[in-house]
Amino acid sequence: MEKMIPLLPCTSINETLDFYGSLGFEVTYRQQAPNVYAALAFEGIDLHFYVLKGLVPQDNFSTCYVVTDRVDVLYERFTGGLRAALGKLPSRGFPRVNPVKNLRSGNRQFIVIDPSGNYVRIGQPIAEQTNGLAKGPLGGPKLARTLETATMFADSHDDPESAVRVLDRALALDEEVPAALRFRALVLRADLAVRLGADEEAVAFLSEVDKIDPEAGPAVADERRRVQDLREQLLDRVKQT
Structure with missing residues (x-):
């Protein structure tokens, strides 16, 4: 059973763990040397992070796509966690969670943008467009x-x-x-x-x-x-x- 896990860069491992922790992710592995590295998991979603010196969130093009069959459940879970942690939902900048939407591609998705500028797209195919x-x-x-x-x-x-x-x-x-x-x-x-x-x-x-x-x-x-x-x-x- 092969499984692919994205490895994403970050500016601070502590800031990254705090952010994803507010969404409900748990730390499954953490390493300080020889490289700063951490593994996170939320039910069936696995994300790994490493510190990249000089990374600028605005210039970060790293991304991955999570395919699910419960996009709305995850959206409510993640936005609820972020709102509880920050007291509001940021509308721009880093971090934020963009609104869930139906796309012309036939997918329903939202995007989690973390403090380091990584874009984690979460979506599911929809049988027909209703919008x-x-x-x-x-x-x-x-x-x-x-x-x-x-x-x-x-x-x-x-x-x-x-x-x-x-x-x-x-x-x-x-x-x-x-x-x-x-x-x-x-x-x-x-x-x-x-x-x-x-x-x-x-x-x-x-x-x-x-x-x-x-x-x-x-x-x-x-x-x-x-x-x-x-x-x-x-x-x-x-x-x-």
Whole structure:
């Protein structure tokens, strides 16, 4: 029974262990010499780490993909652990957990970004798209394709500025799209405003979201949850000022 385990670099083994410990991982092995090294496990997920001198989290391209059949369970577990440890869910920078989303590739996934800038993608295949996105690179309205691109900029590249540029152009088009799709796009736009610290802009986009009735159902379930998270983040910022 072969098994592949990713070995990821880190800037500090203690910081790494603390972060993954907050998510629920346990240390299964630790070594100080001749190299600083540690092994972590969470149920069926194994991650190994070594200290790499000079590593800059913003320049770290290390990543791995965890295939699961319970992506939502893991998302709730990891975000709950991080929120308990930090008192909030960071929206940008290191560390953070990006929102769970359905992708045009036919996968439902979220990304854990650790303090050293490693991207641990966690996802599962979904039988059919339920969020208005057709499978493949060319299907669906332009807004659907742009939404996928903006999501990639925001979540995979930590580049909300580029996500704003492409999404704003698509939202400005005179294009008939399903209400659920426009709802999802406006929620992402509000999300991007929060990440960039443009709170007044975020409130304005959330007001636009309130005007849309996409009907209840799985197509916008993630976005409805995200709206609640964004409003809580904005309220926390007001309390801190």
